[in-house]
Amino acid sequence: MSAIATSERARTAIELGESHFREFKSALEGEPGKKKKRPIKDIATNIAQTLVAFANADGGELLVGVEDSGEVTGLEGFSQSEIELLKEASVTRVHKDTPLPTVRKTLVSLDSHNVLYFSVAKSVEYVHVTSDGRCLQRRDLESVPVSSEAVQFDRREIQSREYDRKFVDGVSADDLDLGLVRIVADQVLKGMSVEKCLQYLELGEYGLSQLSLSQLKLRKAALLLFAKSPAKWHPRVQIRILKIDGDELGTGEGYNAISDTTINGNIITLVEDAWEALRPHLVHTKFDKSARFEQKSIYPELACREALLNAIAHRDYSEEGRGIEVFIYSNRLEIKNPGSLLSSIRLEDIVNQKGAHQSRNTYISRVLRELGYMRELGEGMRRIYELMHRNELAPPVLKSSSDGFTITLTHRPLYSGKDLLWLSQFEQFDLDREQKAIILLGQEARVFSAQEIWDAVGIVDTEHYRKLMSGLVKLDILKSQISKDEARKLAAKKKIPNKQFPRFEISLPKSGSTSVKAQKADISDSTHTLFISNLSFEATRSEVFDIMTSFGTVANIHFPLSKGRSKGYCLVEFESSSVAKALLASATPISLRDRNLVIRTATPRKSD
Known part of the structure; x- marks a missing residue:
């Protein structure tokens, strides 16, 4: 067993929340304030199913007596014999021909409540099923039924799956870049020590009487991830x-x-x-x-x-x-x-x-995911x-x-030669992908329906549809062959939904159109670009992009680097000025890597 206290491991798991590697199960049921014990059989079934799913995937931890929200409610009212029955569910409710690999199971006290802690490693020997014949596998936040064939793998695959989890002889923590491990430890949980980080990520393990960092047994994954001289342990990292x-x-x-x-x-x-x-x-x-x-x-x-x-x-x-x-x-x-x-x-x-x-390299993938790379x-x-x-x-x-x-x-275009020839006639408008998808519907004077527009673009929102249509109408490209009322009558006669009745067509642009000038003026509006500061030096362009796209469409990000790290600021250009204005007016802080971002309008450079 690892020297890290099981209670600390359980607290860390609760702090991080449910994930591909962590699951919480309540031992209670009923309305708030009126909760009572769940049936022992139901909880035992949940335990077996979750552990089987973890073992068939990448391993994981299960805490019984914790709500999905992370609230510790415990095993109140459960007798010692009932708790023992729950502990044994990892054996009694798993098929005897597919026993689980070693399962850690401990009763721990958290916030004055008893909680059952289980952990199981990824299995490479069996495809595990429950005692009633259910084969499950962990997929992100769920344990889902799968066929046993889907979990089968050959001997070569066994070797590849086991590679990063094997312990290595003749290696110590001195072989690791401990400064790098400290950075990862802080990412997992602020203030976590190097020893606990290596143990929590299951990259290292102590023997029963070995408690110093120099005596920590390390897996190959630890060396692949953090070795000072990785070539000493693997010739082709x-x-x-x-x-x-x-x-x-x-x-x-x-x-x-x-x-x-x-x-x-x-x-x-x-x-x-x-x-x-x-x-x-x-x-x-x-x-x-x-x-x-x-x-x-x-x-x-x-x-x-x-x-x-x-x-x-x-x-x-x-x-x-x-x-x-x-x-x-x-x-x-x-x-x-x-x-x-x-x-x-x-x-x-x-x-x-x-x-x-599923990942081949369980421990490597877990660290990259905990760090936010994956x-x-x-x-x-x-x-x-x-x-x-x-x-x-x-x-x-x-x-x-x-x-x-x-x-x-x-860098081959998504469009065929025929499509490109048709689209080339609209080059002056600098159309986006969605507008082009609509224009392609109108090749060879074809008349199309609103439903075809929704399907071609992948629209799920009416306002999005109206905005897209309005833009093409203003450019004098999209026209209605017949009125909406007339289309409604004809659709009724044909007994088809109004949305499916063809009534739109594409008109070739007229010479000397003034619409281009208006488009360029919108694009050059300086209110579209925001200056973001107070970024962590460890922040990445991808992280900023993910946060900003949750508010609206991002046209561009200028993310300056110094020696591979963020300079602490960046420029984000939105396609819509309304998105930028909403962000500036918002009173809710936007946080990244425990820092509240400072957002203001970018100041345009003066022309020379």
């Missing part, structure tokens, strides 16, 4: 970045790599260092319309960062002879990482953006698809083979 002159990599005399850079380091430093090395390759410099040099992104930065992080978190580290490779061709960006997809994850599910809910499992790949679509680029191409997993991003 690295990312190789090759810039290729052309669309294919040549060999011999035809070798056409312009640059070949290898980034080494533990995973925590590799995340930032590899990104800083890759980022300059994602832009190109060209003349703008005013004959000035400008840098333009070839790929969406956030999509590339997500893809790189996905490779670092989910590569097969048991393949020690290979590292992650990034190939930057003229027409595409390929990121290859050792290890095929887990057998429980289907490539078509990722392509269809259903999400993937979101809930499966969200990263969905985000890549979303970002490529938002930037009007073709979706990523995924390939999984015994040789590894590859994600390819291209």
